[in-house]
Amino acid sequence: MTQPDRLPSQIRPPASGAVALVTGGNSGIGFEIARQLADQGVTVWLGARDFATGQRAAEELGSAVRPVQLDVTDPSSVAAAAERIGELGILVNNAGVNPGGEDITGTQLGQLRTAYETNVFGLIAVTQGFLPALSRSAHPRIVNVSSGTGSLTWASGPNPQFDWERVHGGGLAYRSSKTAANAVTLFTAQALGEHFKVNALAPGLRRTNLVPGMSAGGDPAEAATGAVRLALLPDDGPTGALWSWDGTRVPW
Numbered sequence: 001m002t003q004p005d006r007l008p009s010q011i012r013p014p015a016s017g018a019v020a021l022v023t024g025g026n027s028g029i030g031f032e033i034a035r036q037l038a039d040q041g042v043t044v045w046l047g048a049r050d051f052a053t054g055q056r057a058a059e060e061l062g063s064a065v066r067p068v069q070l071d072v073t074d075p076s077s078v079a080a081a082a083e084r085i086g087e088l089g090i091l092v093n094n095a096g097v098n099p100g101g102e103d104i105t106g107t108q109l110g111q112l113r114t115a116y117e118t119n120v121f122g123l124i125a126v127t128q129g130f131l132p133a134l135s136r137s138a139h140p141r142i143v144n145v146s147s148g149t150g151s152l153t154w155a156s157g158p159n160p161q162f163d164w165e166r167v168h169g170g171g172l173a174y175r176s177s178k179t180a181a182n183a184v185t186l187f188t189a190q191a192l193g194e195h196f197k198v199n200a201l202a203p204g205l206r207r208t209n210l211v212p213g214m215s216a217g218g219d220p221a222e223a224a225t226g227a228v229r230l231a232l233l234p235d236d237g238p239t240g241a242l243w244s245w246d247g248t249r250v251p252w
Contacts (some may be wrong), residue, residue: 003238007247011232012139014042018100019088020231021081023047023072023126024095026057029145029203032224033092037231038064044124045085046096047072070095078129089137090231091130093123095144103169111173124184140196143230144185146242148202150178153251182242182252189240197233200242202250203224 018228020037024030025046046061047070048054054067068084071077072095099114101107123144134140148154149171187199198216203223204206226245242250 003241003249005249007229007243008237009171009247010234012234012237014040014232015089015138018042018043018090019085020090020092020093021045021047021068021070021088021130022092023070023084025092026050026054027209028171029220029223029227030092030094031057031061032221033094033227033231034058034065035061036221036228037090038062038222040202040228040232040248042090045081045088047081047139069124072126073117075125082129082133085130086133087136088130088133089139090141090143091127091134092143092145092227092231095122095126096145098171098174100172101171103172107172112176115173115177116180119174120180120184123181127188134196138218139235140192141233142188142196142198143227144181144200145227146181146185146199146200146202147175147178148204148244148250149175150180150182150243151202151242151250151252152179183222184241186240186252194239197230197237197239199230199233199239201230202242202244203227203247 020042022030022034025034026048032217034046037044044065046058046065047068049071049178051067051069058065058067068081070081077105095118097114097118099111101111134169161211185200191199223245244250
């Protein structure tokens with residue numbers, strides 16, 4: 001797949017009745033993605049592991065946003081959500097965890113399993129669970145919220161966006177799970193063909209709950225804008241790539 005260096009500037013206005021699902025939508029980037037998609041006229045299902053938490057978030061965002069209980073690590077929860085939602089045109093796999101850990105010398109296997117269970121296996125389970133509905137859509141879109149820290153190209157060479165001297169080899173569980181998520185994005189795009197638009201987003205460092213106590217980072221709403229661009233790509237837009245929140249392509 002030959003990819004442009006930047007995303008197209010235009011978006012495809014959502015059709016009447018367009019429906020999206022945002023996993024992990026009760027806070028952070030997912031919450032802002034839900035807000036911005038609703039502002040575009042999309043009906044948004046806000047997925048949250050705890051229904052009450054999701055319900056409060058949906059009520060804050062208005063009538064276009066509906067809560068649904070969805071634990072991406074629980075197959076029965078995924079199946080129930082797919083049955084509840086029915087038709088779907090946009091899937092945003094935003095749910096993610098960072099279980100901590102250091103480099104190979106200080107990371108526990110349990111931390112790796114936790115990261116992969118949500119960031120990789122959960123992403124795959126939700127995508128598979130909603131493929132029948134997405135396949136019925138005229139403009140199916142899948143956006144996987146990943147991380148630039150999972151880019152092997154960036155990790156193996158100097159890059160001005162990251163202090164690699166500080167994190168060199170670190171964050172094994174989280175970063176490798178995002179590398180795997182990037183691979184899943186590419187292989188999914190190849191399998192589903194050009195009718196689907198399947199892309200990953202590198203949102204940049206944001207103020208979210210992903211890292212407890214983190215006060216540094218940019219506004220989650222800025223990253224969400226990048227996800228919405230991918231969710232509303234025109235039909236001739238790219239598929240099978242990793243994109244920065246600002247619309248520039250990130251190397252695998």
